[in-house]
Amino acid sequence: MTTTLTRPPSDVREPRTRPAPGKPRRQTGRHLMLGGIALLWLVPLLWAVYTSLRPYSDTAQHGYLSWPHSLGLGNFTDAWNQSGMPHFFWNSVLITVPSVLGTLLFSAAVAFFVSRFDFRWNIVLLMLFTAGNLLPAQVLITPLYRLYLLIPLPEWMSDSLLLYNSAWGIIAIHIAYQSGFCTFVLSNYMKTIPKEISEAALVDGAPVWRQFFQIILPLCRPAFAALATLESIWIYNDFFWPLALVETGDKRPITSALANLQGQYFTNPNLIAAGALMTAIPTLLVYFALQRQFISGLTIGSGKG
Amino acid sequence: MSSAPLAPKSSRTRSRARRLTAGDRVFLAVVIGIPLAALLFFVWLPALASLGLSFTTWDGIDLADIHWTGFDNYQQIFGNYPPFWPAVRHNVIWLLFTALLPTPFGIFLAYQLDRKIRFTRIYQTAIFLPMVLSLAVVGFIWEIIYNPDTGLLNGILNAAGPGHHIDWLGNPDLNLWAVLVASGWRHTGYIMILYLAGLKGFDPALKEAAALDGANGRQTFLRVVFPALKPVNVIILVVTVMESLRAFDIVYVLGGGVGSKPGMELLSLLITDNIIGESSHIGYGSALAVVLLLVSLAAIGTFLVQTFRKEDQ
Numbered sequence: 270m271t272t273t274l275t276r277p278p279s280d281v282r283e284p285r286t287r288p289a290p291g292k293p294r295r296q297t298g299r300h301l302m303l304g305g306i307a308l309l310w311l312v313p314l315l316w317a318v319y320t321s322l323r324p325y326s327d328t329a330q331h332g333y334l335s336w337p338h339s340l341g342l343g344n345f346t347d348a349w350n351q352s353g354m355p356h357f358f359w360n361s362v363l364i365t366v367p368s369v370l371g372t373l374l375f376s377a378a379v380a381f382f383v384s385r386f387d388f389r390w391n392i393v394l395l396m397l398f399t400a401g402n403l404l405p406a407q408v409l410i411t412p413l414y415r416l417y418l419l420i421p422l423p424e425w426m427s428d429s430l431l432l433y434n435s436a437w438g439i440i441a442i443h444i445a446y447q448s449g450f451c452t453f454v455l456s457n458y459m460k461t462i463p464k465e466i467s468e469a470a471l472v473d474g475a476p477v478w479r480q481f482f483q484i485i486l487p488l489c490r491p492a493f494a495a496l497a498t499l500e501s502i503w504i505y506n507d508f509f510w511p512l513a514l515v516e517t518g519d520k521r522p523i524t525s526a527l528a529n530l531q532g533q534y535f536t537n538p539n540l541i542a543a544g545a546l547m548t549a550i551p552t553l554l555v556y557f558a559l560q561r562q563f564i565s566g567l568t569i570g571s572g573k574g
Numbered sequence: 575m576s577s578a579p580l581a582p583k584s585s586r587t588r589s590r591a592r593r594l595t596a597g598d599r600v601f602l603a604v605v606i607g608i609p610l611a612a613l614l615f616f617v618w619l620p621a622l623a624s625l626g627l628s629f630t631t632w633d634g635i636d637l638a639d640i641h642w643t644g645f646d647n648y649q650q651i652f653g654n655y656p657p658f659w660p661a662v663r664h665n666v667i668w669l670l671f672t673a674l675l676p677t678p679f680g681i682f683l684a685y686q687l688d689r690k691i692r693f694t695r696i697y698q699t700a701i702f703l704p705m706v707l708s709l710a711v712v713g714f715i716w717e718i719i720y721n722p723d724t725g726l727l728n729g730i731l732n733a734a735g736p737g738h739h740i741d742w743l744g745n746p747d748l749n750l751w752a753v754l755v756a757s758g759w760r761h762t763g764y765i766m767i768l769y770l771a772g773l774k775g776f777d778p779a780l781k782e783a784a785a786l787d788g789a790n791g792r793q794t795f796l797r798v799v800f801p802a803l804k805p806v807n808v809i810i811l812v813v814t815v816m817e818s819l820r821a822f823d824i825v826y827v828l829g830g831g832v833g834s835k836p837g838m839e840l841l842s843l844l845i846t847d848n849i850i851g852e853s854s855h856i857g858y859g860s861a862l863a864v865v866l867l868l869v870s871l872a873a874i875g876t877f878l879v880q881t882f883r884k885e886d887q
Contacts, residue, residue, distance in 0.1 A: 296691050303686060304693075307700035313759065314703065316726050317715045334729030375612065378605035386602070394610070396878055401617040403874045405820045407842040408863045411849045411856060412623035413616070415634060445616035448609055477598040481605070506708035509823060513846065524710045538718050545714035549707050556706040560699065563706075568771030 321345065321542035328539060344543035354523065354547060361522035361551075364436050365505045368443035372500055373493055375444055376451035381481050383452075384459040385467055395456060402449025410513050413442065417514055434516050442514070443504050451496050454566070458492040459485060495566030498559045502552050523548050621867065627860035634849075634856045647861035655858065661839040664750055668757075668840070669818035676758035677814050680765025685795055687766070688773040698770070702763035709760075713827025716756040717743070720828075743828055746837025753828050753838060760824075761817060765810055772806030773799070808880045815873040819866060822846075841866045 320333065322340045331338065348354060379398060383391040417433035427435030462485065470480045508525035515521050527548050556563055594602075628647055632640045651658045683701060687694045704712060719726045720742035731738040742752040776799060784794040800807070822842040829835040834843040841862055848859030 299686065299691060300693070303683075303691075303697045306683070307697045310701045310704070310759065310763070313715050313719060317718055320718055328724070332729065333724050334726065334733060375609040379609045382602060382606045392882060394606070396882060397610075397618070398613060399881070400874050400878060401613055403816060403870065403877065404617065404621055405816075405842065405866055405870055407820075407822065407845040408624055408867045408870070409617060409620040410846065411859045411863060412620035412627065414849055415856075416620065416623075441612070442616050445612045448613060449617075452609075476601070477594065478601045481601075502706060506710075508708065508710050512826075513849075524708045527710050527714070538721060538724050541714055542718055545711045549711045552706050552708065553703075556703075564702075564767055564771075567767060 317542045317546055320539055321546055323539060325537055325539050333538075344539045345547060348540050348544040348547060352526075352544065353519070354544070356519065357521065357523040357526040358551075360436070360520060360526075361505055361524070364439050364443070364511075364522050365501055368440045368447070368504045369497055369500045371440065371444040372447040372451055372504075373496060376448045376455050376496075377486060377489065377493075378481070379448065379452045380455035380459050381485055384456045385464075385480075385485070395452065398449040398452040400449070402446060402453075406446070406509050410509075414513055433514060434520060436520065438514050439510050439522075442510050443507070447500055447504065451500065454496060455489060455492055458489055462488055491565075494559075495562045498555060498562040499566035502555055502563065505552060624860045624863040624867065627856055628864045630857055630860075632856045643857065647857040651858060651861050651865075657834060657839045657844055658862075661834070661841050661844050664838065664840050665818065665821075667750065668754065668821055669815060671754045672758065672761055672818050673811075673814050676761040677765050677810065679758075680762040681769050681810070683762065683766045684769035684773060685799070688770055698766070702767055704760040705763045705767075707760075709823030710827055712756060712760060713824050716752075716824075717828060720752055743830075749828075749835070749837045753825055756828065757821065757824055761814075764813070764817075768810055768813065769803075769806060772803050772809075776802060805880065808876065812873050812877040812880075816870065819870050819873070 319337075320328070321344050322342070323337050324339060324341060324343055327338050328335075376398075379394070382388075383395050414433070417438050418431060420432040421430055422432055422435060422437060424430060426437055429435055432438040432441070466484060466488075467480050470484055475483075505522075506524060508522070508527075511521045511525040515525070518526060527544060627640075629642060629644060630640045631643050631646070683697075687698055707715075718724075722728055722739055722741040722744070725742070727742065728738055728740060731740070740748070743749045780798055780802065781794055784798045789797065820842065821840055825838050825840055825843060826833075826846075829838050829843075833847045834840065845859050845862045845866070848855040848862065
C-alpha cells in the first residue's frame with residue numbers, strides 16, 4: 270500500500286463543489302478503519318498472488334502458510350504453456366470484441382429511436398429492452414439451448430453447422446441480452462442532447478441516418494467509452510453462456526475454460542492460482558486504465574435512472 | 575412492427591414527423607427492427623418458451639414428442655423433487671444474508687468515503703476490485719483459501735491450535751456460508767460504488783443544516799441522508815434481490831463445476847442440472863425457471879416502476 274501513497278493529493282481527492290470550511294480535521298481513526306478494511310479486502314487476492322509465485326515443491330515441503338524459500342514465475346509459464354491459455358485468450362477476444370461492438374451499435378440505434386422521436390410505443394420498447402437484461406440467464410437457458418441445436422449455420426461460420434457450439438451463438442446472445450442495459454443508459458444520455466440540434470439538421474434537410482451517424486453518435490462518445498469499458502469486462506468475465514451453449518472445450522473463452530481446468534489441475538493450487546490471476550490480468554488492466562469510465566458506466570446506468 | 579407506432583403525439587411533433595421521408599422511415603424501421611427482432615428472438619422467445627415448456631414433458635430431441643401435462647411438473651417439483659425446497663431455502667438465506675450484511679456495509683463504506691479525506695480513491699479501488707474479477711476467478715481465489723488441506727483458512731486455524739481439518743466447501747452445514755462470504759466480498763464494493771454515486775448528487779447544504787441542528791454523524795445519515803436518497807435505495811434493493819436470485823457462477827465454481835452439491839443447492843443450479851446432460855427433465859427445468867422468473871418479475875417490476883414513473887407523466 271505504501272507505494273501508492275505517493276500520488277499527488279489532487280488525484281486522490283474527490284472533486285467537490287464546496288470547499289471544506291476551516292482546517293480539515295485529523296482523521297486518524299477513520300484512516301485506520303478504512304485502511305484496515307481495504308487491506309482485508311485485498312487479502313484473498315494477495316494470497317492468490319503469493320501462492321502463484323511459489324513453486325509447488327516449496328509449498329509441498331513447507332506448507333502454504335510459511336515463508337517462501339524461492340519465488341518465481343514458473344507457475345505462470347507452466348499454466349500458459351500446458352493448458353493452452355493463449356488459445357482460450359484468443360477465443361475470448363473473438364467473442365468479446367464483436368459482442369461489445371454489436372451491443373453498442375444495436376443499443377445506440379434503439380436509444381436514438383426512442384429518445385429522439387416521439388412514437389407512441391417508446392416507453393414500452395424501452396421497458397422491453399431494460400427488462401430483458403434483468404431476466405436471470407437461467408430462465409432463458411433451456412429453450413435457448415434447444416433453439417441453438419435447431420438453427421443451422423453454413424460451414425464457413427461454424428464447423429458444428431449449428432448455432433450451438435459456435436462463437437456466433439455466444440456473440441448473438443451477448444448482444445441481445447446486453448443491449449437492454451446499454452439502451453437504457455444511452456437513451457438517458459441522448460435525452461440530454463438538446464432537441465434543437467437534430468431539429469436544425471432536419472430543417473437543413475439532412476436525412477435521419479446522417480443525423481444518427483454524424484450528429485448523435487459523435488456526441489455520445491463519453492457514454493460509449495463508459496459502456497465499452499464496462500461491457501468488455503462483463504462479457505469477458507461471463508462464463509455461463511459458453512458453459513451451456515458451447516460443448517467442446519477448445520471453443521470456450523478463457524473464463525469458462527478455466528472452470529474446465531479445475532479438474533485437470535485440482536491437486537496443484539499454485540498452478541490454479543497462476544491461471545486464475547492470468548485470466549484476471551486483462552480485466553485488471555482495463556479497470557486500472559479506465560477506472561473513471563468503468564465506474565461512470567456503472568453508475569449512470571443504475572444510480573441515476 | 576415499426577411502421578405502426580409512427581403516429582405522432584403532439585402537433586409539434588406532427589409537423590416534424592411529416593418531414594420524415596420514405597428513406598428516413600426505412601432507416602428508422604431498420605434501426606429499431608433488427609435489434610428488436612434480436613431481443614425478441616434470443617431473450618423473450620426463450621423466456622416465454624420456458625413458460626410453455628413448464629406445462630409439458632419433453633425429451634428434448636423431437637419437437638413432436640412434446641406432450642401437454644398441465645401442472646404436473648409443478649406438482650412434482652413442489653412435492654416430489656427433494657432438492658427443490660432446500661434450494662428455495664438457500665436462495666432466501668442468500669437474499670437475507672446479502673441484504674443484512676454486505677449491502678448495509680457497502681452503504682456504510684460509501685458514507686465514510688464520501689468526504690474530503692486523503693486516499694479515498696485508493697480505499698475505493700481496493701474494495702471495489704473484486705467486482706472487476708470474473709466470478710470464475712473469484713471462485714478459484716476462494717478455493718485456495720477454503721481448501722481443507724492447503725487452504726489459508728485452515729492454515730491459520732492450525733497455527734493457532736492444531737487439529738483443525740474443516741472441509742469448508744464440502745460440509746453441507748458450512749459450505750453455503752463459505753460461499754456467501756466470497757459473494758459478500760464482491761457485493762460490498764458494488765453497493766459502495768452505487769451508493770457513492772448517489773451521495774455525490776446529495777445536496778451538502780442539507781447535511782450542514784443537520785449538523786447545525788446538533789445531529790451527530792449517525793443521526794444525520796439515518797434521518798436526513800438515507801431518506802433523501804430513496805431512488806438509490808430502491809436501485810440497491812433491486813440489485814441485491816436480483817443478484818441473490820441470479821447467484822450461479824460462484825456456487826458453480828466453488829461446488830467443483832459439477833452442478834449442485836449438497837448444502838449449496840440454488841434454483842439457478844437446479845435449472846442447469848436439468849437441461850445439461852440429462853435430456854428427459856426439460857419440463858422440470860422449465861418449471862423451475864418459471865418459479866425463478868416469477869420471483870424476479872417482482873424485482874424487475876419495482877425497478878421499472880421506479881425508473882419510468884417520472885417519464886410516464
